[in-house]
Amino acid sequence: MIKRRKAVRKSMVLSLAGLFLVSAALTGCNSGAENSPASDKPSGSADSNAGTSQSGGAIDHSKPLTITVFDNAANYQGEQTGWYGKLVKDKFNITLNILAPQVAGEQLYKTRTAAGDLGDLLIVDNSQLEELIPAGLVMDLSDKLKDTKYLSQYVDKHFKPFNSGFDQVNPDGKIYGLPTFEADTSPTTFSEEIPYSSPIMPWDYYKGVGAPKLNNLNDLLNVLKQMHEKYPKTPDGKPIVPITLWKDWDGGSMENVRWLSNWYGFEQPDGTSTIQLNAKGDIVPLVDDNSMYKKILQFYFNANQMGLIDPDAMTQDWNKVSEKLTNKQVLLLWYSWERGFYNSIERGKNGDGNVAIPIADSHIIQSSDAYYGNGRVFAIGSKAKNPERIMEFMDWLVSPEGLRYYTNGFEGFNYQKTADGKFELTEAGQTAFQNNTPVPDQYGGGGYQDGQSKINSMIMSDFTIDPETKEFYNSNYWNTTLEANKTALTTDWQSTFNAKNATDYYQKNNMIDIVPNINTSLGTDSSDVKNKRSQISDYVKNTSWKMVFAKNQAEFDQLWTKMQKDVDGLGWKDVVAVDTVKAQKIVKMRADALANK
Structure with a gap:
């Protein structure tokens, strides 16, 4: 996509x-x-x-x-x-x-x-x-x-x-x-029924291992292991993987790490590559020992130690991943639209489909609708x-x-x-x-x-109103779709979590911060900063992948410590200073948007 x-x-x-x-x-x-x-x-x-x-x-x-x-x-x-x-x-x-x-x-x-x-x-x-x-x-x-x-x-x-x-x-x-x-x-509305990034798993497989409550990431790994042991292959014999990764989306950091950081309240703003930001305005460098980036790297490392990472992760591209999603060969999804490769109303009638499975200690950061x-x-x-x-x-x-x-x-x-x-x-x-x-x-x-259109982008989104129907262009929110989607899958999920959808659940349980969507120019890098950013980004991405597949915890820790030292020599402090200014602009504009809503 x-x-x-x-x-x-x-x-x-x-x-x-x-x-x-x-x-x-x-x-x-x-x-x-x-x-x-x-x-x-x-x-x-x-x-x-x-x-x-x-x-x-x-x-x-x-x-x-x-x-x-x-x-x-x-x-x-x-x-x-x-x-x-x-x-x-x-x-x-x-x-x-x-x-x-x-x-x-x-x-x-x-x-x-x-x-x-x-x-x-x-x-x-x-x-x-x-x-x-x-x-x-x-x-x-x-x-x-x-x-x-x-x-x-x-x-x-x-x-x-x-x-x-x-x-x-x-x-x-x-x-x-x-x-x-x-x-x-509006600049502060979030219209979608599930956050962009949150834990998503096959409902039937999750129930098949007892639908245990997930208190933290360790619980998530354990349930993924149980699911994989019980469901190692699709009905037609294709191998199922608990977690899959891919490199071709990587930008300033490892993309699969970046987006899981959102589960615990930290985002990496576009245009930055060295910091993460939460809803309160706290700015944390990626290589800080307490950063969410490190926490998620540790999660993936733990997963690989348990044999839960796709063996194709280092070499496959997104096209290969999308094939696996279409075939229901992946147990953990993290982006809302990934569900669409498999979910359908007909499958939902049989209780089959990928749904949100909340983790109790998570607190998601989610931008509002992209009004600007x-x-x-x-x-x-x-x-x-x-x-x-x-x-x-x-x-x-x-x-x-x-x-x-x-x-x-x-x-x-x-x-x-x-x-x-x-x-x-x-x-x-x-x-x-x-x-x-x-x-x-x-x-x-x-x-x-x-x-389909290979432009893969729109000016006005499907969260605008069709003047003929007075409904969003997004067919997920047509009344006919909402009615048709009252399947065994959705009604069972709603009964289990006492919410109409995932966004509703996270809001009811104070597990999400919806922040104003800010779309502005954050400034361009000088040639010096641009060169330093490029070198740092390449180093961070390469080291991140090595850490996920480290042979043991000692090697993981060694790679992390070495990265902290090496990026400093590549101009880390200069790039962090630039990214901090960018983040501060976002914080101010969010505050202004909330004050004027």
């Missing part, structure tokens, strides 16, 4: 019904047409209401256009094919050619910026936008937004406040970037030759039609209209992602999952 964090870095969530919705780091889900399949005609045709240029004339779609999309959120590189590719081609006569640093490597950004042309349509991190503005590599969209049909309604509430945060490089308050995954709720976005932006490269057509495409992405296709697929295939004008998932729609269901030829053929 959305890979992680970089988007939150993947902040996409999964449905109560278990459908995968975009977030990270999976491939993005897509949404349905206004009321019909994709038109066979481009949007500039006579029967289309799209296709007006900024000068007021019709946009010419007669010539095919290939848009180079530089996309930090993408887990795929190459031409967008499949049903979404056909949709965009038929509607706009556009082909999307995706460049993905997650596939090609982070050097791709340096190479293309040095050449003065990052791409046509850009999905980049906030910190990168702050570099691209003074370098003249992104367009000013202020005037272009005025004549858009859908984007224009978000200018004052969303786009202007975000871009004003780049005042050092954008003193005139121009709009260069459109933040990703913005919710249209979540760390990345859509932008247009300064050398794009057809900015009007790119703007038209982006405007469509936030239209009801564009949002329905991105989040829910095709009306009539993935979902259908009810008698009262609402939407409900079809039987095929409930499992189209997991089963890679064949798409009818009229929509482009191929597998549904294969053909």
Whole structure:
């Protein structure tokens, strides 16, 4: 999916019904047409209401256009094919050619910026936008937004406040970037039924070993061991692993450690790599002996000593992990949308699916809905030759039609209209992602999952209201889905934990801090700090993996002590000082958001 964090870095969530919705780091889900399949005609045709240029004339779609999309959120590189590719081609006569640093490597950004042309349509991190503005590599969209049909309604509430945060490089308050995954709720609301990161396990396997209460991480390891002993393989003979890890999401630190730190109240803010932050505003360096980063490293080390870590962990990538999730080969999940690879309403009727299993001593930190976005932006490269057509495409992405296709697929295939004008998932729609269901030829053929949007990011998120149904675009929160999802799985869980969902449970038991989602520029690193950060990050990541797989506790401790000493020689104090300033800005903005809510 959305890979992680970089988007939150993947902040996409999964449905109560278990459908995968975009977030990270999976491939993005897509949404349905206004009321019909994709038109066979481009949007500039006579029967289309799209296709007006900024000068007021019709946009010419007669010539095919290939848009180079530089996309930090993408887990795929190459031409967008499949049903979404056909949709965009038929509607706009556009082909999307995706460049993905997650596939090609982070050097791709340096190479293309040095050449003065990052791409046509850009999905980049906030910190990168702050570099691209003074370098003249992104367009000013202020005037272009005025004549858009859908984007224009978000200018004052969303786009202007975000871009004003780049005042050092954008003193005139121009709009260069459109933040990703913005919710249209409020800056302090959390709408989802499960935190982004929390312990999640198969309900039937957990009950199969007596559903013991989990008081701490040691209890979690013990129950994982019991489950693995009882359920070593899937019904079709595939090996089950208690815990799986993967390297290709690692950024400034080991990603699988970073996100489990959230279970105990500490996050690592995007744009930082040396500190963690809690809801109170406490800032703790990663290599501090009392850091949550060390606590989670110790947890993974203990797990490996007990034989609970996937033997493929050191070599596999996210694609391999997603296959295992689809096959129910992993016992511990930690990101909400991971459930969607397996969960479905039909399985839920049999009490089968991945659910939240709280740990009594945990206290989760969770950001509110991304009202101002979540760390990345859509932008247009300064050398794009057809900015009007790119703007038209982006405007469509936030239209009801564009949002329905991105989040829910095709009306009539993935979902259908009810008698009262609402939407409900079809039987095929409930499992189209997991089963890679064949798409009818009229929509482009191929597998549904294969053909999803490889952009893997949105401007407005599925936590905006569809004007036709007055419900979120996110199908997990449709009334029809909520009713359909009253299965043996959900009702049994609700009865056991006396809560309507995981978020409700954590709130009732004072086990979660929901903090305002802050999306702003935290400043760019000087070249000196950037070099030091790169060296430190590589060292911390490599050592973290070695610690997880250390042969004994003595080697674990030795590696930790050596890392503390070695990073100091790489300029640790300088980078911590920079990251501390960034964290302090977040703390202040959160306090302001709470004071003004």
